[in-house]
Amino acid sequence: xxxxxxxxxxxxxxxxxxxxxxHGANRSVSFAGGGSDLLALVKDRIVAPDVIVNxxxxxxxxxxxxxxxxxxxxxxxxxxxLDRHPVVRxxxxxxxxxxxxxxxxxxxxxxxxxxxxxxxxxxWYYRNGFxxxxxxxxxxxxxxxxxxxxAIFGGGPSYIVHPSDxxxxxxxxxxxxxxxxxxxxxxxxxxxxxxxxxxxxxRENVLAPDEIxxxxxxxxxxxxxRSTYHKIxxxxxxxxxxxxxxxxxxxxxxxxxxxxxxxxxxxxxxWRVPEAERVLVGxxxxxxxxxxxxxAAVSGARPLAKNGYKVPLTRNLVRRTLVELAARA
Numbered sequence: 246x247x248x249x250x251x252x253x254x255x256x257x258x259x260x261x262x263x264x265x266x267x268h269g270a271n272r273s274v275s276f277a278g279g280g281s282d283l284l285a286l287v288k289d290r291i292v293a294p295d296v297i298v299n300x301x302x303x304x305x306x307x308x309x310x311x312x313x314x315x316x317x318x319x320x321x322x323x324x325x326x327l328d329r330h331p332v333v334r335x336x337x338x339x340x341x342x343x344x345x346x347x348x349x350x351x352x353x354x355x356x357x358x359x360x361x362x363x364x365x366x367x368x369w370y371y372r373n374g375f376x377x378x379x380x381x382x383x384x385x386x387x388x389x390x391x392x393x394x395x396a397i398f399g400g401g402p403s404y405i406v407h408p409s410d411x412x413x414x415x416x417x418x419x420x421x422x423x424x425x426x427x428x429x430x431x432x433x434x435x436x437x438x439x440x441x442x443x444x445x446x447x448r449e450n451v452l453a454p455d456e457i458x459x460x461x462x463x464x465x466x467x468x469x470x471r472s473t474y475h476k477i478x479x480x481x482x483x484x485x486x487x488x489x490x491x492x493x494x495x496x497x498x499x500x501x502x503x504x505x506x507x508x509x510x511x512x513x514x515x516w517r518v519p520e521a522e523r524v525l526v527g528x529x530x531x532x533x534x535x536x537x538x539x540x541a542a543v544s545g546a547r548p549l550a551k552n553g554y555k556v557p558l559t560r561n562l563v564r565r566t567l568v569e570l571a572a573r574a
Contacts, residue, residue, distance in 0.1 A: 320359025539564035
């Protein structure tokens with residue numbers, strides 16, 4: 246493992262300045278929150294930073310706080326703390342359930358929401374050092390190779406899937422991300438934070454090299470809103486979703502007034518399916534209607550040679566999740 250310098254900033258602005266200073270000296274930089282994904286990337290020689298800016302020394306980023314119109318979740322809030330937070334569990338169940346579904350209890354105790362959102366792909370070609378699009382090459386080996394767990398939506402030229410559990414939940418909950426960089430801060434809707442490979446195959450999000458995801462704002466739940474997150478795994482734990490679904494419904498008198506359905510594990514970004522949402526709006530959600538929404542959710546799927554099984558998995562996950570969510574008190 247390559248040696249590196251550890252930098253401990255006082256605050257977010259100092260962290261940004263340390264990064265800019267290192268880049269100005271032609272030194273590569275990585276930001277670390279919980280550090281679990283970064284450590285794996287460094288140990289496997291996928292990334293080799295000269296400087297690691299340790300965000301754990303920044304005070305205040307590990308808090309969930311009431312904010313005008315909702316909640317502010319600091320980027321260093323651990324997944325376990327998010328899963329256990331009473332207000333998040335009560336008002337934003339999809340986020341709590343997503344956080345609680347990540348990996349193992351040990352990982353959730355140190356892994357942060359910021360790291361979960363910004364983690365790099367877990368494609369086996371990328372993680373094993375192949376000269377693929379994500380590793381500086383010009384080929385996505387999964388397109389004609391081992392693509393069992395790759396994208397059925399939005400793929401090309403890379404067919405990675407975004408590995409985050411919390412990201413689909415945050416898109417479904419209409420969250421906004423506070424990004425801080427040398428030019429100041431900007432608010433980015435969660436739905437606009439992630440980048441498709443056709444737009445930039447080298448990156449997964451809009452963060453510039455010296456920018457930090459500092460916090461997440463989750464708007465207050467409107468009356469009649471309920472949400473959930475379900476995922477399907479290829480084994481019981483310590484893995485990412487083969488398919489997942491974050492669903493938010495706003496019901497009035499049993500009738501769906503608003504629906505957001507965002508899929509995970511099936512696309513390079515959290516994948517919203519408005520065709521399925523339109524099936525639900527203005528209707529009472531019955532098992533038959535949920536089945537129609539499931540069909541609509543996969544209408545744009547384009548599976549590769551070895552991942553066609555994800556289509557019925559997605560269809561049935563959407564159907565089952567809708568039926569369960571609509572039946573909740």
